[in-house]
Amino acid sequence: MASSGLTSQGHPSDLLLRDSAVLREVLEGDISRIDPVSGRSFLRPFLILLAGLPGTGKTHFARELANRVPLLILESDRLRKVLAPQPGYTPAESARLFGACHLLIEEYVAQGHRVLFDATNLTEKFRRPIYQIARRASCPLVLVRFTAPREMVRRRLAERVAGVHPEDYSDAGWQIYCRMAPHEEAVKRQHFDVDTSQETCTVLEEVVRLVRAGDGAVRAGPK
Numbered sequence: 001m002a003s004s005g006l007t008s009q010g011h012p013s014d015l016l017l018r019d020s021a022v023l024r025e026v027l028e029g030d031i032s033r034i035d036p037v038s039g040r041s042f043l044r045p046f047l048i049l050l051a052g053l054p055g056t057g058k059t060h061f062a063r064e065l066a067n068r069v070p071l072l073i074l075e076s077d078r079l080r081k082v083l084a085p086q087p088g089y090t091p092a093e094s095a096r097l098f099g100a101c102h103l104l105i106e107e108y109v110a111q112g113h114r115v116l117f118d119a120t121n122l123t124e125k126f127r128r129p130i131y132q133i134a135r136r137a138s139c140p141l142v143l144v145r146f147t148a149p150r151e152m153v154r155r156r157l158a159e160r161v162a163g164v165h166p167e168d169y170s171d172a173g174w175q176i177y178c179r180m181a182p183h184e185e186a187v188k189r190q191h192f193d194v195d196t197s198q199e200t201c202t203v204l205e206e207v208v209r210l211v212r213a214g215d216g217a218v219r220a221g222p223k
């Protein structure tokens with residue numbers, strides 16, 4: 001279980017439990033849409049972790065992937081607004097959000113769901129809980145790191161602020177990008193690298209193949 005939001009005895013704090021309950025209620029509708037009849041799990045859990053700065057194309061990739069294979073997506077921008085309707089993207093706010101997401105991810109994986117975590121996940125501190133969840137659950141894990149040229153990101157974020165894409169939950173603009181960029185750490189585990197100024201279909205198809213095969217982990221990518 002993630003360390004954020006735990007008491008000194010290692011138990012979830014009251015705030016963490018409340019936050020996870022609120023987010024669980026939001027995600028119940030997503031689970032029912034994956035299987036409208038029963039909302040059942042897939043019995044063979046699978047974890048996909050996306051990482052990258054705002055505007056690098058994580059959410060677009062996640063949605064394209066979900067069009068190909070049924071997945072339960074925990075989109076941090078969407079869930080952040082549930083906990084903080086006027087998000088400030090502060091470290092404390094992110095720690096609170098990630099703590100609740102990690103708790104739910106462990107719960108959903110234990111139930112046999114295929115779970116994708118769409119969040120910046122810029123440092124090993126934030127990625128490590130997902131590694132630990134996958135290990136405890138003996139669950140395949142695929143990591144995908146996203147990049148894009150700065151000017152392309154700047155243009156995308158300007159469109160976001162202008163409301164060009166109403167389905168976009170994120171309020172993270174260029175200032176947030178510049179604030180986060182110096183803190184990004186290299187992914188130390190095997191992973192896919194995706195530059196979204198280039199074609200992304202090759203990696204998308206490979207991740208689809210891995211999910212359908214129930215594979216991952218060691219064969220999660222070329223790095």
